[in-house]
Amino acid sequence: MAPRKLYGMPLSPNVVRVAAALNEKGLDFEIVPVDLRTGAHKQPEFLALNPFGQIPALQDGDEVLYESRAINRYIATKYTEGPELLPTPSAKLEVWLEVESHHFYPHVSPLVFQLLIKPMLGGAADPVVVDKHAHELARVLDVYETHLAQNKYLAGDAFTLADLNHMSYLFCLSKTPKADLVASRPHVKAWWDDISARPAFQKTVAAIPFPPSA
Amino acid sequence: MAPVKVFGPAMSTNVARVLVCLEEVGAEYEVVNIDFQAMEHKSPEHLARNPFGQIPAFQDGDIVLFESRAIAKYVLRKYSKSAGVDLLREGDLKEAAMVDVWTEVEAHTYNPALSPVVYECLIYPAMRGVPTNQKVVEESLEKLKKVLDVYEARLSKHDYLAGDFLSFADLNHFPYTHYFMGTPHASLFDAYPHVKAWWERLAARPSVKKISANMPLKF
Numbered sequence: 370m371a372p373r374k375l376y377g378m379p380l381s382p383n384v385v386r387v388a389a390a391l392n393e394k395g396l397d398f399e400i401v402p403v404d405l406r407t408g409a410h411k412q413p414e415f416l417a418l419n420p421f422g423q424i425p426a427l428q429d430g431d432e433v434l435y436e437s438r439a440i441n442r443y444i445a446t447k448y449t450e451g452p453e454l455l456p457t458p459s460a461k462l463e464v465w466l467e468v469e470s471h472h473f474y475p476h477v478s479p480l481v482f483q484l485l486i487k488p489m490l491g492g493a494a495d496p497v498v499v500d501k502h503a504h505e506l507a508r509v510l511d512v513y514e515t516h517l518a519q520n521k522y523l524a525g526d527a528f529t530l531a532d533l534n535h536m537s538y539l540f541c542l543s544k545t546p547k548a549d550l551v552a553s554r555p556h557v558k559a560w561w562d563d564i565s566a567r568p569a570f571q572k573t574v575a576a577i578p579f580p581p582s583a
Numbered sequence: 584m585a586p587v588k589v590f591g592p593a594m595s596t597n598v599a600r601v602l603v604c605l606e607e608v609g610a611e612y613e614v615v616n617i618d619f620q621a622m623e624h625k626s627p628e629h630l631a632r633n634p635f636g637q638i639p640a641f642q643d644g645d646i647v648l649f650e651s652r653a654i655a656k657y658v659l660r661k662y663s664k665s666a667g668v669d670l671l672r673e674g675d676l677k678e679a680a681m682v683d684v685w686t687e688v689e690a691h692t693y694n695p696a697l698s699p700v701v702y703e704c705l706i707y708p709a710m711r712g713v714p715t716n717q718k719v720v721e722e723s724l725e726k727l728k729k730v731l732d733v734y735e736a737r738l739s740k741h742d743y744l745a746g747d748f749l750s751f752a753d754l755n756h757f758p759y760t761h762y763f764m765g766t767p768h769a770s771l772f773d774a775y776p777h778v779k780a781w782w783e784r785l786a787a788r789p790s791v792k793k794i795s796a797n798m799p800l801k802f
Binding site (some may be wrong): 464 | 600625634635646648649650652653656657660676677679680683684686687691692730736737780
């Protein structure tokens with residue numbers, strides 16, 4: 370069987386979202402570089418994998434998928450080794466998968482872009498954009514704080530895909546001056562300390578080529 | 584068995600997302616309005632259902648849920664077998680993966696391009712009395728054209744997005760597209776014949792017709 374190929378930039382949090390899932394399941398894979406800076410994602414070769422021209426894409430045997438959250442559902446469903454990332458009953462788990470996608474991600478993503486990625490590309494963070502999204506993310510994390518005071522993990526007692534889908538962006542956020550958004554909320558902090566200590570995640574972050582100054 | 588409850592106005596896009604799935608599986612349900620003018624969505628009672636103070640929320644006995652796509656999945660998983668419906672295709676890994684891919688595409692690519700046109704042309708003028716921001720509309724339409732190029736190619740190969748079967752992925756497109764067809768830019772779809780045909784197939788479904796009846800295009 371052909372090895373698993375994860376297409377994208379090893380620094381991209383959406384790519385790392387998938388790498389984290391592959392590592393939790395103990396699966397071998399290689400990252401195939403698709404350098405956004407050279408426009409590789411808009412070339413016909415890559416568009417054949419993801420017609421929307423975005424990273425990541427995953428090739429698993431003859432299956433080609435894109436959209437990191439869809440890829441992660443596929444990994445969680447197909448591979449039974451390792452932790453059960455999509456246990457049933459699933460109602461609460463599905464809610465928090467959507468909360469990541471529609472409440473957490475829309476604010477953490479622009480923050481990480483402004484504070485981490487833009488400077489790496491030689492640009493400067495836009496303070497207006499940073500303040501707006503930091504303010505909104507704070508309100509979102511207040512909801513998480515209340516929820517995590519009653520629940521060890523987002524879906525209840527066990528680590529699931531709902532927690533995992535947050536990790537790549539939480540990690541990037543922790544490298545920015547807005548890390549205090551998590552650090553100042555005791556239950557959110559405790560949850561992050563717990564999940565980021567998972568061996569599979571330690572392996573995932575060790576592979577992220579952060580420049581020495583970050 | 585008590586009917587399940589969906590909290591929020593029936594004309595709301597994300598409420599409709601849930602309702603169309605309830606119709607597809609023939610489940611009994613009750614819509615409980617939430618009065619936005621009266622700030623009911625921020626009342627302690629509603630925040631207990633949805634801590635983000637949004638609609639829809641959902642109740643089935645002891646189970647209280649929020650996030651329309653999570654609610655819709657719960658409904659489909661609960662009722663599909665007895666209804667003889669298979670919109671998630673969870674028995675087939677490849678098919679389920681395609682449903683998931685196109686559900687994510689709707690959420691993160693299609694909707695962000697299309698919904699600003701709906702907000703600027705219909706919702707903001709009607710509900711906030713603000714004029715349409717043409718710049719936002721034009722930028723969104725440019726993005727939407729690029730998205731529809733990909734949809735056209737896909738729907739030239741398959742009748743529906745996840746394959747040659749209707750799925751949750753297609754139904755997720757209904758509510759906002761319904762309102763888009765009430766904007767001055769509806770004719771954009773004429774340039775994409777397979778997309779237009781796909782939309783017309785969706786719009787003709789009894790479930791979609793029934794829920795659309797509570798979603799007036801002039802409000």
